[in-house]
Amino acid sequence: MSRESALETLGETMRHLRTANDVTLTAAARAAGVSKGHLSNVERGRDTPGWNLIDFYEAAYGGDGHLWSAYVETVTGPRRRRDSRHGTCYPIPGDESSFVADVTVPDGTVMPPGFKFEKVWRLRNTGTVPWTGRFLRRLGAPGGLGIPSSPVQVRISDTHPGETVDVIVPLKAHVLPGTAEAHWKMVDDRGYEYFPDRYFQGIFLTIVVDIRAPAPDLRRLA
Template sequence: MRNFRKNSRNTIFGLIALILLGAIFLTGCSGLTSGDEVSKLVPTYAAQTLQALSVEQTITSYETLVAQLSQTPQVTPTPENAATEVVIPPTAQPTLTPTPTVQTVPCNWAAYVKDVTIPDNTTMEPGTTFTKTWRVKNIGSCTWTTDYDFVFVSGKAMNAPSRIGLPGTVIPGQTIDISIMMEAPDTDGTYAGYWMLADANKNKFGIGPSADGNIWVKIVVDTLPKVIFDFSEELCSATWDSSASRPAHLTCPGKETDDAMGYVLVKDTPYREDGGKENEPGLVMSPDNTSNTSRIVGTFPAFKVQNGDQFRAVVGCEYGSTHCNLSFSLIIQTAPEVQFTVGTWYEVYDGKYHAVVVDLSEFAGKEVQFMLRVMNNGATADNEGLWLYPRIIRNY
C-alpha cells in the first residue's frame, strides 16, 4: 500500500509538469505573446493542478482508510501472576455430645414370665377343679401394692372370681406368682380366659409393648375319660394308720378332735385355703401331733391298672389350718413291702393349690394297691391336709 501511494504521487507530479510544459509550448506555437493571455492560461493550469492535488489527497485518504481497515489489532498479553499455593489450616470442629434419648417407662407395666401350672392346651375332664398359676414381672416404674388386683377381662371365667387382690407388694423388677382356682366347663371344647392387672384406681394394665395385653389360661376339655375309682367313695374300704396308732388301725371315718391319734374323713363340700367352697368331695387327712414327722396313711383295695389310666386330684391345706405345713404322697404297692412313691407335693397355708396328674401306664396289667400319705413337715398343730376329689380315670 505504501508503494502504491508513492507511485501515484510521482505520477501526478509528472502530469502537472507535463501540463505546464505543454501550456508553454502551445503558447509559443500559437503566437500568444501578451501577458494577458498568459495570465488567462495560468489559472486554468493551476486549477487543473489543484484538481490533481485533490485527487492525490483523496488517494491518500483512501490509502489511510485502507491501512486502518487492514491493520490487525494487536493484543498485548497481560502477564499472569504466578500462582501461589495458599494452605488453609483446617478449622477445628467442636466435639458433639449426642443427646441421650430419654425412655419413658410406664408407671404400670407387666411382663409374662411363665405358666407355673396348667400350660396352654392342658387336657382335663369336665368339671375338673384346678389351680392356674402365672408368674409375672413388674417392669414398670411404680410399685404394685396389695391394693392392686388381678381381674378377669374376657373369655371363659371357669367359675373363677372376677377379681382377686395381689398377695403382696411387688417393686419394679420383682416377680410374683398369681394363682386362681378354676373349674373346667362341663362340655367338650377348648376354653380360654383372659386376665389383666388393675391399680388401686381400677385402671387396667397388662403385658406387651403398650402395657395393654392380656394374660390367659387355655384348657382343652375332653369327656372321654371316665372315673373308674373314686377314693372318696372308697374311703373306709381302705385301712388307715398313723404314727401314733400302730399297730392298731384308725377309726374310719375319724373325728376332727382326734388330734393326738390323727384322723381322716370325707367332706362333700370342703373349703379351700383361699376360702373358696368346692362342689366336689375331698379327703381331710391330719397326722397325729406327736412328732414333726408324724404321718397318716391309707391303703386301698387292689386295683388292676390299664394302659392310659391316670390318677388325678388337687392337693392343699384345708381352710382355717393356718399353720399347715405338709407333704402329700401317692404310693403304689405292687406286692407286700414293694412300694413305689410316684409323686410327692409340698403344701403350706399360702392360698395356693397344686393340681396333680399321674400317668399310671407303667403299671398297666398289674394289680396294685394305692396308698395316700400325708406327713408333717416340721409343724404339728393345725395340720389338716385336703385331697380334693382324688380319683382314677380311664380313656375308653
C-alpha cells in the first residue's frame, strides 16, 4: 500500500469513528487541541496525524486499537524496501542474530487485567556486523482492549559480534479476558527492518488474562 493510500484509509477510519459518536469536526478539533483545517486534512488523507491526535481519537471515540494498528502498520511501521537516500540495503551482508532465552515472563503466563510488567528477551549477535543504533519495534497496534500495551519501540544496547544483549520492553496486560500475542522486529532509526527476509514473526510475547488470576511471580529465568 502506498503512503497516500495508507493516509486515506487512516483518515477515513478517523472520520468514521468521529461521526459514529455524533461529533462535529469543529468540536473534535477543539477537544483535540488542533486546528479544524488540519483535522479536516487528516481525515481526508492529506496530512499525517501526530501520535497525540491518534491517542485522542482512540480514547475519545472508542478506537479499540484499530487506529493504532492503521497508524503503526501503514504509516510508521517497519519498512522492507531499500533506503535509497542513505545507500543502505537490508539485509546487511554478515548481519545475523539468534534468540537465546526468555529472561522473564514465559509464554502463556497468566495474569490479571491491567497488570504491569517487563518482558526481557536475550538475543545474540551471531554475525560479523556490530549492532549500533538499533531498536525493537512493535508490529501492529501498541495497545487495545484485547492486546497488551507497550511503547512502539525500545532501544537495543550496542552489541558487538559474539555478544548477547537483554532487550527490555515495559508492558501492561490487556483488560479483556483471553489470550493475546504481540510481535516485535529489529529496525533502524528510520524504521527499516534489518532482517526483512528472515524472522518474519520477529520475537513475540503470549500472555493470558484472567480476572481471577493473582499477580504472577516474575523472577528472572536466566
